[in-house]
Amino acid sequence: MTPSVPPATDNRPGSGADLLLPVPDDDGAPFWEYAARGELRVQACAGCDALRFPPRPCCPNCRSFAARWQRMSGRGRIWSYVLPHPPLLPAYAEQPGYNAIIVELAEAPRIRLVGNLVTAADAPLNSVDPARLRIGAPVKAVFHTMPGGVTVPRWLLERP
Amino acid sequence: MGPTLKDATAIAGIGQTPFARQLPESEKTLACRAIVAALDDAGISPSEVDAFASYTMEETDEVEIAKAIGAGDLTHFSKVGFGGGGSCATVAHLAAAIATGQASVGVAWRSRKRGSGPRPWKNTQVQLPTPGQWTRPFGLLRPADEIGMLARRYMHEYGATRDHLFNVALACRNRANQNPAAIMYERPLTREMYMTARWISEPLCLFDNCLETDGALACVVVSAERARDCRQRPVYVHSAAQGLPAQHHGMVNYWNDDPLTGPAWAAARHLWKGADLGPQDVDVAQIYDAFTPLIPLSLEGYGFCERGEGAAFTEGGALETGGRLPLNTGGGGLSEAYVHGFNLITEGVKQLRGTSTAQVPDAATCLVTAGEGVPTSALLLRS
Ligand SMILES: [Zn+2]
Numbered sequence: 221m222t223p224s225v226p227p228a229t230d231n232r233p234g235s236g237a238d239l240l241l242p243v244p245d246d247d248g249a250p251f252w253e254y255a256a257r258g259e260l261r262v263q264a265c266a267g268c269d270a271l272r273f274p275p276r277p278c279c280p281n282c283r284s285f286a287a288r289w290q291r292m293s294g295r296g297r298i299w300s301y302v303l304p305h306p307p308l309l310p311a312y313a314e315q316p317g318y319n320a321i322i323v324e325l326a327e328a329p330r331i332r333l334v335g336n337l338v339t340a341a342d343a344p345l346n347s348v349d350p351a352r353l354r355i356g357a358p359v360k361a362v363f364h365t366m367p368g369g370v371t372v373p374r375w376l377l378e379r380p
Numbered sequence: 381m382g383p384t385l386k387d388a389t390a391i392a393g394i395g396q397t398p399f400a401r402q403l404p405e406s407e408k409t410l411a412c413r414a415i416v417a418a419l420d421d422a423g424i425s426p427s428e429v430d431a432f433a434s435y436t437m438e439e440t441d442e443v444e445i446a447k448a449i450g451a452g453d454l455t456h457f458s459k460v461g462f463g464g465g466g467s468c469a470t471v472a473h474l475a476a477a478i479a480t481g482q483a484s485v486g487v488a489w490r491s492r493k494r495g496s497g498p499r500p501w502k503n504t505q506v507q508l509p510t511p512g513q514w515t516r517p518f519g520l521l522r523p524a525d526e527i528g529m530l531a532r533r534y535m536h537e538y539g540a541t542r543d544h545l546f547n548v549a550l551a552c553r554n555r556a557n558q559n560p561a562a563i564m565y566e567r568p569l570t571r572e573m574y575m576t577a578r579w580i581s582e583p584l585c586l587f588d589n590c591l592e593t594d595g596a597l598a599c600v601v602v603s604a605e606r607a608r609d610c611r612q613r614p615v616y617v618h619s620a621a622q623g624l625p626a627q628h629h630g631m632v633n634y635w636n637d638d639p640l641t642g643p644a645w646a647a648a649r650h651l652w653k654g655a656d657l658g659p660q661d662v663d664v665a666q667i668y669d670a671f672t673p674l675i676p677l678s679l680e681g682y683g684f685c686e687r688g689e690g691a692a693f694t695e696g697g698a699l700e701t702g703g704r705l706p707l708n709t710g711g712g713g714l715s716e717a718y719v720h721g722f723n724l725i726t727e728g729v730k731q732l733r734g735t736s737t738a739q740v741p742d743a744a745t746c747l748v749t750a751g752e753g754v755p756t757s758a759l760l761l762r763s
C-alpha cells in the first residue's frame with residue numbers, strides 16, 4: 221500500500237538520520253514540486269500580481285482565488301538567524317553549531333524564507349562557521365535533495 | 381453604546397497547587413485541587429459553578445472537572461486557542477458570559493504537567509503542514525528557535541543587548557527569591573551565571589527560557605455585585621482584550637511587513653479603548669515571559685514606551701520593586717512556574733488584594749498579559 225502522505229521524517233538506513241521532511245499541504249505542494257526541478261517560485265495573485273507567502277487559497281489584497289507561481293532569482297539577504305543547541309531532535313543534535321536562517325528575497329524583501337546556510341548544496345547543516353553569519357549578508361539559493369527524496373532550497377553566501 | 385465589560389465582573393477567588401518539576405498527581409487531580417481551592421478562597425460552593433473556561437491545550441475537560449468537583453448545571457463553557465496566548469482570554473470569556481447573563485459563577489483553570497511530561501515540539505507526527513513545512517525541515521524546531529529569530533532581529537534593529545534580556549531574567553528571579561511557592565525561591569541569579577549559561581538557541585540562553593513545571597491554577601469570576609459579598613476583596617476586570625493582528629503568522633511571524641509588531645499591539649489598542657486608564661496608570665505588570673525578549677516587545681506593544689525602546693526601558697532597575705514598572709512579582713514563567721501564564725493572573729489578583737510576597741505599596745491597577753508572539757489576550761485589573 222502506498223502511503224498517501226510523505227513520512228514526517230527520513231529514517232531510511234544510511235540517511236544520516238531523522239531530519240524532518242516538509243509535510244506539504246494543498247496550498248504549499250507546488251512550492252515543493254518546483255523546488256524538485258531546481259526552481260524557487262513564490263505564489264502570486266493572478267488578479268493583482270501581489271506575491272504572498274506562505275501560500276494560501278485566496279489573495280488577502282484583492283480576494284481573487286486565481287494564483288500563479290512566480291519564479292524568483294534565488295538571491296536574497298539574511299534577515300535573521302539562530303544557532304539551536306540541545307535539547308534537539310537527534311538528527312539536528314548530531315550537527316552541532318548548525319544554523320537556521322531567514323532570507324528576505326531580493327525582488328520581494330517582505331517574502332522571507334526559513335532555511336540553512338551551507339557551504340555547498342549537499343554539505344552538512346553545520347558546514348558554515350557560525351562566525352560567518354551576519355544579518356544583511358547576500359545569499360543565493362541552491363537545491364538539496366534530502367535522502368527521503370524531497371528537494372529543499374538551501375543558501376550559500378554570495379561572497380564565501 | 382451598549383453594555384460594557386468595564387468593572388462589571390471581578391475575580392473573587394484564586395487557587396493553586398504546589399509547583400515542582402515533577403508532581404505525582406495527575407493533571408485532572410491537580411486541576412480539581414486548584415479549582416476547589418479557588419472556590420474556597422471565594423467562599424462559593426462548587427455546586428454554584430455554572431461556567432468554565434480554559435485553553436484548547438488544556439487536557440482536562442469540562443465534563444470530567446464538573447462531575448469531580450460537583451458543579452451545578454453548566455450554561456457556558458469555552459476554550460481559547462494558541463497556548464499561552466489564551467491565558468487572559470479565559471477570564472475575559474467568563475467576564476463576558478457573566479456580564480451578559482449567560483452564567484453567574486465562572487471558573488477558569490490551567491493544569492499542566494510540562495515539567496515531567498513530554499516536550500510538545502518532540503512529537504514530529506503532529507507537525508502541522510502550515511507553517512511546519514516552511515520551518516521544521518530546516519531545524520527551526522522549538523518555540524525558543526522561533527522566538528530567537530525575532531529576538532536576533534530585534535537586537536539588530538534597535539541595539540538591544542543580552543544585558544537587556546538579563547535585566548528581565550533578573551527581575552523575575554529576584555521576585556521569585558521572595559516567593560516561597562516559586563520554583564526559584566532561594567536560588568539567586570547573577571550576571572555571571574547568565575552570561576556564561578549554555579545556549580538554547582543563540583541568541584537565547586538557558587535563563588532566557590521559562591521553567592518546565594508541573595502545577596495547576598484556577599480563578600473564580602463573578603459579577604461585581606456578587607464579589608462584594610465574597611470572602612476576599614474583589615479584583616475587578618476593568619478591561620479585557622484578545623489580539624490577532626492582520627497578517628499575523630503565530631510564533632513564526634516572519635511573513636508580513638513588520639514581524640516585530642505582534643499581537644500585543646492589537647490587544648493593547650482594544651484594551652486601552654475599553655479602559656478609563658492608560659499605561660501611565662499601571663502600578664504593577666504581569667507580562668507573559670516564556671522568553672525574555674517577549675518583555676521588551678510587550679512593553680512597546682502595550683504602550684509603556686515607543687517602538688524600539690523596550691530594551692532600554694529595562695535599564696536602571698525599572699522592572700524591579702520600586703522601579704518604574706515592577707514586573708512579574710511572583711517570579712513569572714521564568715522563575716515562579718511556567719503554567720501557560722495562569723500564575724500571572726493569580727499574582728495580579730494578589731497584588732490588588734495586597735497579599736503578594738513582593739507587594740507594590742498601594743497597588744491599585746495591574747496589567748496582566750498572555751503570550752506575545754501568538755494570538756494573545758490581556759486583562760486590566762483594578763482593586
Ligand atoms: Zn490579488
